[in-house]
Amino acid sequence: MQRVDTTQLLKGVLDLAVLAALRDEDGYGYDILRRLRSAGLDEVGDASVYGTLRRLFAAGFLTSYVVPSDEGPHRKYYGLNAAGRAELERSAKTWNGFASTMDDLLRERGTA
Amino acid sequence: MNITAQDEIAEYVAAVREALAGLPGATRDELLEDLPEHLAEVRAEGGGSLIDRLGPPESYAAELRATAGFVGGFPDPPRGKWVTPAEVRATLMPFVTKADIKIGPLIGYGKASDFLVLLRPAWWVLRGYLVAMALAMMLDNSTGNPGLLPRVGGSDIIALILLAGCIAGSILLGKRGLRLSMWPRYALYSATTVLVIFGLAGFTTADTTVRDPGYNGVSYDTNPYGNIQDLFVYDQQGRLVENARIFDQDGEPLQIGSDFCTDDSTGETWHTRNMGYPYCPQDAPFGPSPSPSAAAPSAAAPSSSAVTPAPTSTTGR
Secondary structure, three states: OOOOOHHHHHHHHHHHHHHHHOOOOOEEHHHHHHHHHHOOOOOOOHHHHHHHHHHHHHOOOEEEEEEOOOOOOOEEEEEEOHHHHHHHHHHHHHHHHHHHHHHHHHHHOOOO | OOHHHHHHHHHHHHHHHHHOOOOOHHHHHHHHOOHHHHHHHHHHOOOOOHHHHHOOHHHHHHHHHHHHHOOOOOOOOOOOOOOOHHHHHHHHHHHHHHHHHHHHHHHOOOOHHHHHHHOHHHHHHHHHHHHHHHHHHHHOOOOOOOOOOOOEOOEHHHHHHHHHHHHHHHHHHHHHOOOOOHHHHHHHHHHHHHHHHHHHHHHHHHHHHHHOHHHOOHHHHOOOOOOOOEEEEEOOOOOEEOOEOOEOOOOOEOOOOOOEEEOOOOOOEEEOOOOOEOOOHHHOOOOOOOOOOOOOHHHHHHHHHOOOOOOEEEOOO
16 A cells, blocks of 8 residues: 655645645745745645646646846746636635545544 | 856756656656746755755656646647658658568569669769759859850869869768768758759750750751842843742752832832742842843943852842
8 A cells, every 4th residue: 555645645736735825926936835835835846846837837727927136037927817716716625525525534433 | 147057057957858858858848948947046045056955856857757747747739830850751651661672572672772772872973963063053154055064164174173073072971971960961951952953954954955956046047048038140240130940959949038028118018029039129239120221231331340249149128
């Protein structure tokens, strides 16, 4: 049996996590990584966030724009568009349903 | 950002790209498209080298690949507008291979390509010749027919030197079997195609010239009697002979000129009433047509002392 660890779980919900991190505020790659980590997802890697942003953008869920910076490099900001918000809502529902099912299941067996 | 940071990023991206070699090219390009900019952002956050911050490029690549690999991954990249040469090749090669094997035994070889490979030196020589001809055409600005040697300014010596040089060069090029990267190779193929078309065009021109030299404009006017419109015969006394009949060695009457006359002053045109030459006696170049009075010896005297023009033809008006 495959042992359950956060890295494994994260794979399935990374899209949702990134969409959620962008819900209130646009952000650039490293910024989003910081938001996810400060929310408690310490295992998220930079490559995962970068790859997920690329994929969500390619799938049409994100807008992107470049913000010039005086001291550092230009930063590519990502934000949710209408399709992204709809996807976030739909995925969040799926997640909530799944999470409560798992909660119930674990509670019944007395493991939680 | 300084140069070393740029170098570090480029190096990291290159290593990631290499580690992703297993992915389809389009997917990989799409994944890596923004990576340099992204790594520049990461580096700008401070705190050590990229490898310190992100781990080795190989594990970064593995994480990236895992991210791209699930939930459908990337959508298929849009199909290119143009069919790539590789696609054409992939479609055609099975047929070519089949034909190669089928045709070979008919001409006594295992494969047709075995025979064609033997012909390669012949192609090198022909290619050298065609290059020489093309160069001569470009260098030579005389308008005449170039002929079959690469003459520049009509010089045979230059033609032979040019020919020898180009053929030797072409053989060397063929013999050494250059390993070219993609674009130089396509450039070579394109140039070869142009050369072959040039060669075919030259061959067609030469063939036409040999088959039908008369077609060549210049030789159109080789008949010196082409523009004769009338004949005037004078006798020994310089008198115009009227209604002369002229025959060739076979007794065939000469049909030459036009049996219509034009009055130069009025522009009036009429069909001649004369049965022989001249059709238009009033146009006689050496004096008018003899009238009954002019036929008298006294009238003819002035001209009889002069050198009598031999029976002659003259070009018309």
